Amino acid sequence: MDGTMEALEDMGHETPIRIGTRAADSEKITVNLGYVDLGHVDLLVSEGAYANRSDFIRTAVRNQIAHHADITRQSVARKAVELGMRHYGRAELEAARSSGTTLDIRVLGLAVIAADVSPDLARATIASLEVLGSLQASPAVKRALADRLR
Structure with a gap:
């Protein structure tokens, strides 16, 4: 694995998603998502739009940072x-x-x-x-x- 932390698979609650690449250049955080949002993320992953949940969330974060660059x-x-x-x-x-x-x-x-x-x-x-x-x-x-x- 390339150092990416896979998301937790507990579907019985709001699922925390852990994000990280390598310990030297990143910090792990936890994000709680509702069932519907999590389902959308999983659908996009299963359709091959993203490699995994972490990839989706990193991309979303970068897009928001770019959106608010000013x-x-x-x-x-x-x-x-x-x-x-x-x-x-x-x-x-x-x-x-x-x-x-x-x-x-x-x-x-x-x-x-x-x-x-x-x-x-x-x-x-x-x-x-x-x-x-x-x-x-x-x-x-x-x-x-x-x-x-x-």
Whole structure:
């Protein structure tokens, strides 16, 4: 399998559908669909329009993102948001601490705070943190920055 998570097959309730590709470049979410919507998805899959439920949902999400692209562009222009993946390593944060500067981090996508960044270093150098997407950091660093998350 190519890393795609297949949908759950429990048809007795609103069925949660898990979405994901590879752990390194995606985050799994759960979507609850009503029976009729789920039936439509399954019909499209059985007719070969989509490889599986996850393929359908990823395509639908991408179509909606494209449909609302102007909102994203305007927001990014107003807020100085970094798009994509942004990695913050210990050396970068130590350099900020040495120069007496703090970071206001805004990422649309994936923000990664390296595993070797201590909670104390993170608190000393990160003034605010807003991630639209996913934040990867140690549990200790996430706790240390909890009051700075937007």
